[in-house]
Amino acid sequence: MPLPLPGFFTYALPSSMEALVQVGCRVIVPFGRTKYYTAIVSRIHKEKPEGYAVKSVSELIDTTPILLPSQLEFWQWMADYYLCALGDVYKAALPAGLKLESDGEEIVRRFKPKEEARVRLGENFQSEESLHALFDSLRKTPKQLDLLMRLLELSNHFGKERKEVSKHQLMKDEASSAAAFNGLVGKGVFQTYTVEIGRLSSSNNQETVVKHVLNAPQQKALEEILETFQQKNVCLLHGVTSSGKTEIYIQLIEQALAEGKQVLYLLPEIALTTQITQRLQRVFGNKLGIYHSKFSDNERVEIWQKQLSQEPFDVILGVRSSVFLPFQRLGLVIVDEEHENTYKQQDPAPRYHARNAAIMLAHKAGAKTLLGTATPSIESWYNATEAGKYGLVQLTERYRELQLPEIKAVDIHELRHKKLMHGAFSPDLLNAMRDALGRGEQVILFQNRRGFAPMIECHNCGWIPRCVNCDVTLTYHRSSNQLVCHYCGHSITPPQVCPACEEADIRSIGAGTERVEEEIKTYFPEVKVARMDLDTTRSRSSYEQLIRDFEQGKTRILIGTQMISKGLDFGNVSVVGILNADLMLSYPDFRAYERAFQLMAQVAGRAGRKNKRGLVLLQTSDVKHPIIDQVRRNDYKGMVEMQLAERQMFRYPPYxxxxxxxxxxxxxxxxxxxxxxxxxxxxxxxxxxxxxxxxxxxxxxxxxxxxxxxxxxxxxxxxxxxxxxxxxxxxxxxxxxxxxxxxxxxxxxxx
Ligand SMILES: [Zn+2]
Ligand SMILES: [Zn+2]
Known part of the structure; x- marks a missing residue:
């Protein structure tokens, strides 16, 4: 049952359904006094349960299972390990369109098949004779005659194989008139009908791309991975940014497909995957299916059903929830950017880690898992070194002679003291930006806080507005002129005078991405700036547009939150500014240093052009902080060893x-x-x-x-x-x- 309750429930099966029902089929069952739910059959038996009266199954929805036995087993593992109910896993796993819900008596079917309107010639006009008579009668209405001729042409009426014609196809020509169409329908010349069509794009993309030849280090890494897989089920690929990991993934996927296996390619957020999606689509064409949260529920239902069919996608590219898809012959799982904490589901249950769940999924299917990243999570590093559980393959050279960037720390504490800061910007950063823009290059700025200002404060009495529902301060968003709670979404209009002391001296403190954007416009009024954060990328298309504009040089400066740290490759970025490292280092969590290193190293990796070394300016008030030093020297091992020592001493994961x-x-x-x-x-x-x-x-x-x-x-x-x-x-x-x-x-x- 899709409910946060432990255990299973037993229902009686009406004899009419007995022959049809199978484990993994959905049934509608009554629950409580008035509710109905979609349950999934987990066992068919003849044992009478104790303690409650057995009700009957109301309706059988499927005659073939929508859940494979291996999936149910995986759900059970997840519920056990992550300490939640099986029903919590069910709710997260199944697209909403496959769960019918009831409010009282009526059961709502959410999945709506996509339909297309089509047009054909009316029954009375099929013969050649009647058609000729029709031509004569339409002489006075040339638009109708035109439209009729177009239908005959599109449907290949006089040819051997007739084709179906959609209304859209028929009417897309500018000359097609809706009045003429309606006239013909009125006369019975045209008949309209609807058919169900899929939403999954069926591009006829047939592997047209010439494959990349791997360079020597990539080839060596590929061979080492394959060797590792002889002995171990999981391999960690530690490759510096821009070392060409994707090319290696593509080779591995091809090998798995050649063996008749399926591949799951996991990414932390699909929002950041435009570039990789396009690349994989060019190589794998319609063998590739994409599963992600910004797809409509109906699309997700169709992918689910396709994966159960005889012709499933061979490769699924998806976010964490794609571990729940049915796989019939999984051979390889790739977890890209495995260190990303967005793989962890925070709320609601199941609070699972998709990387770890994927390893379990692969294990149960007898498949191999490759974890890839430039900055491995401390857990994975430990598992691949000290613990010896995973294999480890390293790729230390950047692709196409790209050099690692030069990283300089800038002491903003001192600059603030000397009153030399320009808002969020040090003079060094402004100068570097000016030089880069002057040479026609691009700049990325990283500020890990959205909104205009983290908070506002009464300058007179120190009053700070807080959320009425949550224990947090409200963030000021200037574009909407609202104070917003980032936890519950509660928002209010900022007061003109302080509600505590009634002074009209309310000021904003600190800088979010919105303020950084505004400040830049004053320093570089002639330069086009784009901002990438949760507020500007609500839709998938807006995200893609931002990336495209920056790729094509239409925008020259890109400001963003951690979104910009992920898997994006731009060829013309020479300067990266990290505006405030302190925000990340002061976060109260045992993973804060690890996360800060990963974020900064990933952002820094966006700098650098072919044959030219990039520059990263890292603004902090604590230049001597060990993490700052490790980022500056690109010293992943130094970071990980220091963190492991601390974790062991204070009893934290991975120990x-x-x-x-x-x-x-x-x-x-x-x-x-x-x-x-x-x-x-x-x-x-x-x-x-x-x-x-x-x-x-x-x-x-x-x-x-x-x-x-x-x-x-x-x-x-x-x-x-x-x-x-x-x-x-x-x-x-x-x-x-x-x-x-x-x-x-x-x-x-x-x-
Ligand atoms: Zn006040
Ligand atoms: Zn709130």
């Missing part, structure tokens, strides 16, 4: 498995009491592996207060045993009257 227990409630004092009780009970079982309860950095979201209990387990402890004990404590707690309104959920391997 320990972490589980966060979150508790939510409207009443803060009751919540504190519950959190204390739960932590105490957990300590009785797990001892000093339990920390907290604490307030998380954002301790209230959407009117619910939040507390967090942190658990750290040695890797040798069995996750299923942890699950069992945790759920027992939770059940006991929630069975007590005063605690039963508490919401408890878990985040395993938080990222």
């Amino acid at each position: 320990y498995r972490m589980v966060y227990v979150y508790l939510k409630h409207r009443n803060a004092s009751l919540l504190d009491q519950m959190a204390q009780t739960m932590a105490t009970r957990l300590r009785l079982i797990f001892g000093d592996r339990v920390m907290g309860p604490d307030r998380p950095p954002v301790a209230r979201v959407q009117k619910l207060f939040i507390r967090k209990i942190m658990l750290k387990f040695e890797m040798k402890v069995n996750p299923l045993r942890i699950r069992e004990l945790l759920l027992k404590v939770q059940q006991d707690l929630l069975s007590e009257d005063k605690f039963k309104t508490l919401t408890v959920y878990y985040d395993v391997d938080p990222a």
Whole structure:
């Protein structure tokens, strides 16, 4: 059932359905007093359940399964490992169009097949005789005659093989008149009808691209990967930015296809994949299917159904949810940019990590997994080195003689002190930008905060507006003149005077991408600037347009949040500015340094043109920070060794498995009491592996207060045993009257 409830439910099967039903088929079942849900058949048996009266299945939707047995097994693994209900996985896995829902009695079918209007000649005009009579009668209405002739031509009426003609096709000629069309329909000359067509584009792209020949380091890396796969199921490919990893992926995909296998190619966000999508489409044509969140639900249903058919896509390029697609003969999984934390689903459950889930998916299918990145996650690096679980292949040379950029740290603390900063810009950065633009080159600026200003403040009394629902300050967005909560979306118009002291001296503090954009326009009024963040890329097309304009040089400066750090290659960028590294380094999380290094190294990797070394200016008020130094020297190993030492000392992943227990409630004092009780009970079982309860950095979201209990387990402890004990404590707690309104959920391997 698509519900966050543990276990399975038994329903009686009417005899009329008995012969038709199979495991993996959907059925409509009643639940509670008035509700109906789409359930999936997991087992057909003759055991009477205890404790509840069995109701009957209302309707059988499928006669062939929409879920393969291997998928159900994968769902079960996910629910067990990530401490959620199987129904949570079901809800996340299946496109909404395959889940029918009821509100009361009526069941809504969400999936709407796409239809096309077509036109044919009316029955009475099929014979040659009647057609000639018709020509005569239409002499006085030449537009109708024209349209008739066009239909006869398009449908190949006088030829051997007739063709179907869509109304769109018939009417797209400018001379076609709607009045003439309606006239012909009125006379019965034209008949219209609709047919169901698919949404999946059927480009006739037949592998027309000449394949890239790998250079020597790429070839060597490919051979090493294949060798690794002889012994290990997972291989980490650590290749510096612009080392040509995609070419290696393409070769591996081709080999898998040649063996009759399917390939899953995972990317962290499809928004950033325009360039890679186009490249793969050119190579694999209509063997490639794309699965992503910005597709309509109907399209996703069609891909799901195609993957169950006799002719599935051989290659699926998709975001994290594509691990849920049916695969019939999976042979290879590629996880590109494996370090990205967007692979981790934060909310709602299942809070799974798509990289780790993909490794499990591949393992269950007997397939191999390749993890690729320029800045491996510390977990993957550890697994490929110390732990010896994965193979490791390195690619250290940049493709086409690209040099790694020169990275300079700029001390903005000192510059601020001397009043030499121009808003968010140091003089060095402005000069470098001016030089680059003067030479006709392009600039990328990275500011990891959207909006105009992180907050506004009353200069007189220090009042700061906060969200009414959440424990965060509101971000000022100038374009919409709104203060917005980035957690719940709540927004208000900024007050003219301070609500606390009634002074009219409200100022904004700090800089988001919107302010950076505005400042640039004052320094470089003649230069075209584009901004890429969540606010400017709501639709897929707007994102693609931004990329295209920058690629073609229509825009010269690109400002962006972390979005610009991901897998984009531009040929003419000579300067990259990181406006404020401190924001990343001060984040309160054990992964903050690792993430800061990855982000900065990835952004820096966008600099550099053929035969010319790029320049990266890294603005920070802490130039001596070890991470700044490691980024500057491109010292991944230095970073990872330092972090591993700290993680081991303070008992963090990859040496320990972490589980966060979150508790939510409207009443803060009751919540504190519950959190204390739960932590105490957990300590009785797990001892000093339990920390907290604490307030998380954002301790209230959407009117619910939040507390967090942190658990750290040695890797040798069995996750299923942890699950069992945790759920027992939770059940006991929630069975007590005063605690039963508490919401408890878990985040395993938080990222
Ligand atoms: Zn005030
Ligand atoms: Zn809020």
